[in-house]
Amino acid sequence: MTQSEQKIATSPSSARERTRAPARARLARILERLNEGGSISVTDIAQEFGISDMTVRRDLAELERDGLLERVHGGAVGLKRGPLEVIDDAEPAFEARTRQNAERKARIAQAAARHVAGRKAIAFDLGTTVLAAANAIVEAGPDPQLRAFSNSLHVGMTMARAGIATYMSGGLIRAEEMSLTGKEAVDGFSRYYFDVVLLGASGMTAEGVFDYSPEEAAVKSVFLQRSAERVLLMDSSKFRRISTVLIATLSEISTLITDAPPPPDLATVLASAGVRVLVADPSHLPERSLE
Amino acid sequence: MTQSEQKIATSPSSARERTRAPARARLARILERLNEGGSISVTDIAQEFGISDMTVRRDLAELERDGLLERVHGGAVGLKRGPLEVIDDAEPAFEARTRQNAERKARIAQAAARHVAGRKAIAFDLGTTVLAAANAIVEAGPDPQLRAFSNSLHVGMTMARAGIATYMSGGLIRAEEMSLTGKEAVDGFSRYYFDVVLLGASGMTAEGVFDYSPEEAAVKSVFLQRSAERVLLMDSSKFRRISTVLIATLSEISTLITDAPPPPDLATVLASAGVRVLVADPSHLPERSLE
DNA sequence: ACAAAAATGTTTTATTATGTTCGAAACGGC
DNA sequence: GCCGTTTCGAACATAATAAAACATTTTTGT
CATH class of the missing domain: 3.40.50.1360 (Rossmann fold)
Known part of the structure; x- marks a missing residue:
């Protein structure tokens, strides 16, 4: 569920939350690649990290739940920003x-x-x-x-x-x-x-x-x-x-x-x-x- | 210039076009080309992505259903006006x-x-x-x-x-x-x-x-x-x-x-x-x- | 070290996307 | 109008992907 989001600001004293560095690094890397190319495929990611497709899908599912990307058949794409927003410069x-x-x-x-x-x-x-x-x-x-x-x-x-x-x-x-x-x-x-x-x-x-x-x-x-x-x-x-x-x-x-x-x-x-x-x-x- | 070397999300490492980009990414790319050139042909798109004509037609049909382009014999053309993106709703x-x-x-x-x-x-x-x-x-x-x-x-x-x-x-x-x-x-x-x-x-x-x-x-x-x-x-x-x-x-x-x-x-x-x-x-x- | 929990991998089954074939329709030249 | 050519779309076949269930490994807390 929320396994990858724990490690934000835990003090060393009461660190009773589990942290999993590898998975976190993977999620970050996935988002990185998404921003580079606009889309990613499940099998590509699986090959890059040497993990199974299933794990990639689970990663993508989690990232999607957090609203960081949109899953599509075969992979995922970044969130669509409004096409050429020039109008509103809201923060x-x-x-x-x-x-x-x-x-x-x-x-x-x-x-x-x-x-x-x-x-x-x-x-x-x-x-x-x-x-x-x-x-x-x-x-x-x-x-x-x-x-x-x-x-x-x-x-x-x-x-x-x-x-x-x-x-x-x-x-x-x-x-x-x-x-x-x-x-x-x-x-x-x-x-x-x-x-x-x-x-x-x-x-x-x-x-x-x-x-x-x-x-x-x-x-x-x-x-x-x-x-x-x-x-x-x-x-x-x-x-x-x-x-x-x-x-x-x-x-x-x-x-x-x-x-x-x-x-x-x-x-x-x-x-x-x-x-x-x-x-x-x-x-x-x-x-x-x-x- | 961007029609031949446009692998959308190929891994920089080993996998070379082994896997296709997700279908959804293709749709985005099609719209992109449409905005550049004004019109596109089915066979061109099919060759660019290495897919069959039939798949291209299905893509175009979907995009047309969403009101994002107009299909014509042999391909598709863009709409006269972008689909009215009204973001700011100030009074x-x-x-x-x-x-x-x-x-x-x-x-x-x-x-x-x-x-x-x-x-x-x-x-x-x-x-x-x-x-x-x-x-x-x-x-x-x-x-x-x-x-x-x-x-x-x-x-x-x-x-x-x-x-x-x-x-x-x-x-x-x-x-x-x-x-x-x-x-x-x-x-x-x-x-x-x-x-x-x-x-x-x-x-x-x-x-x-x-x-x-x-x-x-x-x-x-x-x-x-x-x-x-x-x-x-x-x-x-x-x-x-x-x-x-x-x-x-x-x-x-x-x-x-x-x-x-x-x-x-x-x-x-x-x-x-x-x-x-x-x-x-x-x-x-x-x-x-x-x- | 142990047990519990979580993460990952594997297999199976369903779903979806894509490819192929082929008859019908549209196009262009005459 | 005719014709040959191209394009289209429906139906089916095939490949790719997703999801579910279960097995295995890794991590974590005591």
């Missing part, structure tokens, strides 16, 4: 992240939109998954009484464009996320209460939920404190990954919406922390609960 | 206004960028002209010490994307302008002082400067109070026009940057109100002052 990093795991995020977003249907005051955190959820809510024909709150410029524009009353905090813009940070951002939300908050994050372990940016942690904290329900949107590639800053312990989360069941160890602690887990199924089943 | 009204008087606004924006070069704290009001000025400042290679302040989401994203420290107010989003309004917006700027504010407006008479939206007037008022220099950006089509709400009297404006000299009566009152008028000339004269 490339964000664009790229939007494409990553796009399908999973779409499923999560759909599930989230259904989950919060009917709520009147929704807070939107940062990240591409949350933005996808905002889009899904808009497309689902939102309640006209809905009021949205966010410190993400992307979310704000999305919701406002759809005619939804949208409140933003003030603050200093962090360009990477187009998010508002700092004391103003925290204060801006400190006078409201929300029915539900949709949170994004970059990692989760038994310890809790992690994110990259310390600047944004404070706002997330406010959202957590002031929301009746705290919904975390996170695709399964982030399970068992840690990151810079601990946002919340698991017990602070009401509901986790994801695209695949968490690994057994996480599932256990999630259950004991009272987190409701919704798995957004690829089939059109509305929601599958497994608490 | 049309704003888009349309951006195009209106685009050339005048560009000239004004250039002049404004030169005018505020070196200032450290710039406040940006709303409107397409001000946004154009923000873009011009970014493209001119802004001072890294510059701090920008705005209640316009468009301006905020533009500046932040360029790596400029950008502060936004909070507030309720007004979708038409993607602006932040209300008490939070006013309060958000009430603790700062600015070297200069770039103001937009929709009309001007001897009485003063007008704009459409009452919601935004309060923020403009704050900008005016707290800025050392108050620069109004307004194209000449707005002279002698009034609008919903009076933002400021002429004496509150330090500088007017426009694209053509104001009519005599306005020029007189502007002069007596102590407004410096800069006309951004279409020729490359930097600035022409006529106070």
Whole structure:
């Protein structure tokens, strides 16, 4: 599953995650070749590394799940970028992240939109998954009484464009996320209460939920404190990954919406922390609960 | 030139054309050739890839089904127009206004960028002209010490994307302008002082400067109070026009940057109100002052 | 060192892509 | 209009690839 993505930032002390260097090197090399030629074939890769076709397919399947390539009969091709984009110069990093795991995020977003249907005051955190959820809510024909709150410029524009009353905090813009940070951002939300908050994050372990940016942690904290329900949107590639800053312990989360069941160890602690887990199924089943 | 040696993903090591590139890669290549030459023939493609004519036909049929080309006897030709890739879905009204008087606004924006070069704290009001000025400042290679302040989401994203420290107010989003309004917006700027504010407006008479939206007037008022220099950006089509709400009297404006000299009566009152008028000339004269 | 877990390899079976044949249709010259 | 030539498309045959199930090896944690 996630065997190759573990070794990001583990401290030498608590290195209880298994790491497999050879496989990782192979995956990196596969992506490299993909960027060189635009496409790769299964048998070529198998010959290059002296491994079986089956293993190559498994590698490709994993890379595809993480949204890094697209499998086709006989091999794989890179993700199609828009043909000759000259128009929009939206920050490339964000664009790229939007494409990553796009399908999973779409499923999560759909599930989230259904989950919060009917709520009147929704807070939107940062990240591409949350933005996808905002889009899904808009497309689902939102309640006209809905009021949205966010410190993400992307979310704000999305919701406002759809005619939804949208409140933003003030603050200093962090360009990477187009998010508002700092004391103003925290204060801006400190006078409201929300029915539900949709949170994004970059990692989760038994310890809790992690994110990259310390600047944004404070706002997330406010959202957590002031929301009746705290919904975390996170695709399964982030399970068992840690990151810079601990946002919340698991017990602070009401509901986790994801695209695949968490690994057994996480599932256990999630259950004991009272987190409701919704798995957004690829089939059109509305929601599958497994608490 | 690229028709003979175009193995798409052959391994550099041993495997020489032992395996074919995935079918999907072939489709991409076919489209590529179509865009180069305008038309392609079945037999040419078959030879290039070393596949049978029948397979080429199946490929072309698939591409035609996707609306990417038009099959003709013996091959295929490209479509007259690329299949409309509409990526940016910024609100049309704003888009349309951006195009209106685009050339005048560009000239004004250039002049404004030169005018505020070196200032450290710039406040940006709303409107397409001000946004154009923000873009011009970014493209001119802004001072890294510059701090920008705005209640316009468009301006905020533009500046932040360029790596400029950008502060936004909070507030309720007004979708038409993607602006932040209300008490939070006013309060958000009430603790700062600015070297200069770039103001937009929709009309001007001897009485003063007008704009459409009452919601935004309060923020403009704050900008005016707290800025050392108050620069109004307004194209000449707005002279002698009034609008919903009076933002400021002429004496509150330090500088007017426009694209053509104001009519005599306005020029007189502007002069007596102590407004410096800069006309951004279409020729490359930097600035022409006529106070 | 051991046992458990994960990764990889192997075999089998299904699926898909490609090649071939051949009659029908389209094209170009007369 | 006729004709010979080329191209097309349907049907079937074959090769290539994918997926599933199981066996084997490697790694990991105790």
